[in-house]
Amino acid sequence: MSFSSRPSTAPAFRTLPPVADVVIVGGGVMGASIAFHLAEAGVRDIVVVECGELACGSSGKPIGGIRAHFSDPLNIELGNRSLRAYRDFPQRPGADIRLDTVGYLFVLTSERQAVEFAESVRLQNSMGVPSRMIDADEARRLCPYLSAEGLVAAVHSPTDGHARPGLAVRGYADAAALAGVRFATHTRVTGMDTTGDRVSAVHTDRGSVTCSTVICAAGAWSGQIGAMVGVDLPVRPVRRQLAFTERLSPAAPRIPFTIDFTSSAYFHNSDDGLLFGLADPRQADGFDTTWTPGWLDLFRDVVRHRAPALAEMPLADGWAGLYEVTPDHNALIGRSGDLPNFLYATGFSGHGFLQAPAVGEIVRDLHLEREPCVDIAPMSADRFRTGAAFRPETHVV
Known part of the structure; x- marks a missing residue:
């Protein structure tokens, strides 16, 4: 890959x-x-x-996500400053990192989530981050893979994206x-x-x-x-796994970095296919970085409800890496x-x-x-x- x-x-x-x-x-x-x-x-x-x-x-x-969408001022500022630096990366230090500002899309499935994210959006807007609450229909327009079933609202942050x-x-x-x-x-x-x-x-x-x-x-x-x-x-080290689809034909539409907040399942464009990820809540701590194809069953079970077409896509490869997690x-x-x-x-x-x-x-x-x-x-x-x-x-x- x-x-x-x-x-x-x-x-x-x-x-x-x-x-x-x-x-x-x-x-x-x-x-x-x-x-x-x-x-x-x-x-x-x-x-x-x-x-x-x-x-x-x-x-x-x-994974490569870059965003200023957080729920507290300090993390918002760190994300916002870094996003500006990544936009300027071709000039300083001088390298192409394949930044794609497709935005972030958090998909919400409960009223409580919507209230909490709306509060975060107000804070982000006060700090110059142009995130906004949107409804399920607009979320589906931004990401056609989504099912509207069970969607209460979504948050779109258009200046975020991903890089390498x-x-x-x-x-x-x-x-x-x-x-x-x-x-x-x-x-x-x-x-x-x-x-x-x-x-x-x-x-x-x-x-x-x-x-x-x-x-x-x-x-x-x-x-x-x-x-x-x-x-x-x-x-503490915690393994996180992801996978890549085979080349898709027809090509995948350009979509935001999309996250189902309830399950943590996420996906975004990757070369000529898509990248999939999900945090397994049962994952034990440890330094093991073996990619286990059985992890895909968990991802597919979740995504069948949120983005059904993804569950049937053929996969080409996968990775496992470590999150460095604090309490x-x-x-x-x-x-x-x-x-x-x-x-x-x-x-x-x-x-x-x-x-x-x-x-x-x-x-x-x-x-x-x-x-x-x-x-x-x-x-x-x-x-x-x-x-x-x-x-x-x-x-x-």
Whole structure:
């Protein structure tokens, strides 16, 4: 499938320099975005450590949704800033990520959902996001696959869409490499040293590097990285699966990224077919990324009621990847209170790609001790210890 992520053309180093200013752990879209934004700001001696190839984890999987449709101001702002950055990606950093602004379409099947989403739409509109409530007939016009049976309302956000995460990682990494960032791929972090209240060295299976700052952007593996220095990053890995149809003839109409909110089933255009996804509520935690064709039975059972034609479409392939899930389904972004030179950006619970540009800016500013564009105090990992957790995000996919 053309969605497969190719290794970045950024130079890869199999050994580490003995000293660096910044070590970023994780070579997915978050690590690549942070590296790019730091390098763009003039930070030198940056090393990105990745245990596989760049984008080999969840960032290489092709869901690629980009939206500002959330239920709280902080996530709306992160999504909106990132959406603007992705629109500008061909100029900065300079790469085609195949952005398709087809919009998002949330399909609602209860009056309670409609009331909650209407409240979110009012908030989004107040922040410049042009989302709107629509009826079932208009939803079907936007997405002809939908059945009107049981539909109460829908929400359409026309400026949202989807892109190719692997292309974004390569775009950020290539630009960062041109600015001097070194990418140590196939390099696994095995431990870290601390001196007083600072992380002083990162150890890997290919050598050690003394550093001034460590940034954890290790996705589903972030809990393990944090534990190396006693920083609690409550992230659990949960498998998510998706599938691609065979080439469709006649071709699929251009449709929004469509989500049945009740079941979490979603679908959108993909090359010459469609992409399907669904979160299995019975999925156990773990690092298994085996794609299991039996998962399709669950998807088909759900979609027969919401978009019947999809249940009969022939499938060509599938993927499985990991969500990095926190207890309240909101990200962990901040600086350790015990180790001030240990920063983290993780736990995005499926929203990492869509928030990566804004988070790259934020972590850059944290490192440079500048005021970030938004107040990220609510996303501190300490919120679960202090009882200040978010209300769980309702618009989760």
